[in-house]
Amino acid sequence: MSFYLVLTVNSITFGGLLFLLSAGFSLIFGLMRIPNLTHGSLFMIGAYVGATLVVGMLGVKMNFWLAALLATLAVGLIGALTERLLLRRLPGNELAQVLVTLGLSFMAADFCLMVWGGDPLSVPTPAGLGGFARLGVMVFPLYRLAIIAIAAVIAVALWLLLDRTRLGAMIRAGVDDPDMARVVGIRVSQLFTIVFALGAGLAGFAGIVGGPILSVYPGLDQDMLPLALVVVILGGSGSLLGSFVGSLVVGFIYNFGQALLPELAYFVLFLPMLLVLLLRPQGLFGRHVP
Amino acid sequence: MTARAIALLLAIVLLATVPVWMPGIYYVNVASQILIYAVFALGLNILAGYGGLVSLGHAGLFGIACYATGYLLQLGFGHAFAIVAATVVGVAATAIFAVLSLRASGIGFIMITLALGEILWGLAYRWISLTGGDNGINVKTRPEPFGLSLADAGHFYYATFVVFVIAIATVAIFARSPLGAALMGTRDQPRRMNALGYHVLAIRFWACLFSGLLTAWSGILFVYYTQFISPQTLSLTSSAEVLLMVISGGAGTLLGPVVGAALVVIVKTVVSGFIERWNFLLGAIFVAIVILMPEGLVPGSVRLWRLAFGRRTRKPAAVPETKP
Secondary structure (H helix, E strand, O other), X not given: OHHHHHHHHHHHHHHHHHHHHHHHHHHHHHHHOOOOOXXXXXXXXXXXXXXXXXXXXXXXXXXXXXXXXXXXXXHHHHHHHHHHHOHHHOOOOHHHXXXXXXXXXXXXXXXXXXXXXXXXXXXXXXXXXXXXEEEOOEEEEHHHHHHHHHHHHHHHHHHHHHHHOHHXXXXXHHHHOHHHHHHOOOOHHHHHHHHHHXXXXXXXXXXXXXXXXXXXXXXXXXXXXXXXXXXHHHHOOOOHHHHHHHHHXXXXXXXHHHHHOXXXXXXXXXXXXXXXXXXXXXXXXXXXXX | OOHHHHHHHHHHHHHHOHHHHOOOHHHHHHXXXXXXXXXXXXXXXXXXXXXXXXXXXXXXXXXXXXXXXHHHHHOOOOHHHHHHHXXXXXXHHHHHHHHHXXXXXXXXXXXXXXXXXXXXXXXXHHOHHHHOHHHOEEOOOOOOHHHOOOXXXXXXXXXXXXXXXXXXXXXXXXXXXXXXXXXXXXXXXXXXXXXXXXXXXXXXXXXXXXXXXXXXXXXXXHHHHHOEEOHHHHOHHHHXXXXXXXXXXXXXXXXXXXXXXXXXXXXXXXXXXXXXXXXXXXXXXXXXXXXXXXXXXXXXXXXXXXXXXXXXXOOOOOOXXXXX
């Protein structure tokens, strides 16, 4: 029984991380119709930058949360620059978008390998969260519970941003009908930069927050990108609720699959995605077929 | 004889005699690799270039053919049977692939094929009883058609060259055939094609199968070339690499994928001997191509050539526009 409970907590934790990663991916995909194949790299860069600051590789050793904030800002800036300098030139040209985002992810992977080497980097758990929470006979690692809380807070914040603010209304309008949004005077191209920076920053944040659990290693980018894809296909592109539900589903399937059916874990992970594609191609909460 | 025909003849003669003039076995092997990947890229180009359907899961199909060959040989079947069966398995897998992924087009197609490719990679990696997991499958011998042992690098190159010529000739014929024209029509104006009475889905399906056939052939060549197959071959990186060959060379052109294959293989094998950060270099080349020649190297060079030396009256060839 406790085995399943622990597995459940782990699944929700992983789902929370996936949500941080895929919310931005989904918005970028939904709003800009760009398959942002650098998203895994952004996650990895966030993890590496944050880990460097936490471990103190540059001589400055800083608080975990401060490091996480700086990593988020750095990755958000990278995202904004990518959008402004490169992707902006290629509207509607999927081939070129794939070429440039893949090219960048190659460069990022090699750059990280060059700077941080091939050995995995373990990130210490932030101070005060290294312990365990006792609930009757059950014991849960505090940090995993903290990740769940963080993901929940950010989910609510994103929902408020998208649903309650003017900026959110403009983003939603852009997702639903970019041409019409332009006609009514919304500067959609400015939204692109904002959303891209936001999505990239969230991915970077997920990277460093996930660091103490996943650690940081070369190839992390390629482990995370397909998961983000599955979440978006499951949930539907451009839908926050979709990313949320999709992340939880994938978190559960991934953890339970690895524990119960290790040989077919990956296959089991993609099975619900195929079902959704066959029965509801726009995703569970998507508004239109991508 | 036109200049074009002379150039073509020269290229064929040069390619056909690579083992004669190439200095050393190493470079002959590099040439074999280029041609193997060229066949693969030609296959993907059917979809990504002529069909406007960008697949990021083709390494999975490539890998299925590889594994089928290796597994059947491991079971003790002969080479001829393994090659035929692997072709059938590869095309059948493509059919399933197509049924699932053709529900979408544009970015949706990219995403679905990527996910399907990842499934196949996951199976190869984790289904250890069938695939040997990370240990992979060894292929002990190469076939001996007509008593010619392909264990020799030069002989193997000739076999690869024959397959390459067949592949590029069929693609050239296909591109000029009514089916090829219809496929390009579905790429540019799917709704209009539908209104004109073409069965868009069926055309795309046949294109997928043709693409799968070439992919399977390149997979079989590859597994005989390396005599080893591991999940690494099916990874997203491999899918990305072959797609980048197609796009960087020029999607929807006949020579583009070949040039792209040469570019990537040369950077990977030859340049990596001199520059440690070749992956970075490759990524930078791709980004540079997008900025300087977004249509790809072959059409881009043709455009520059015409700009510099062309007759002013003739307009440069229109670059096919891909629309979601």
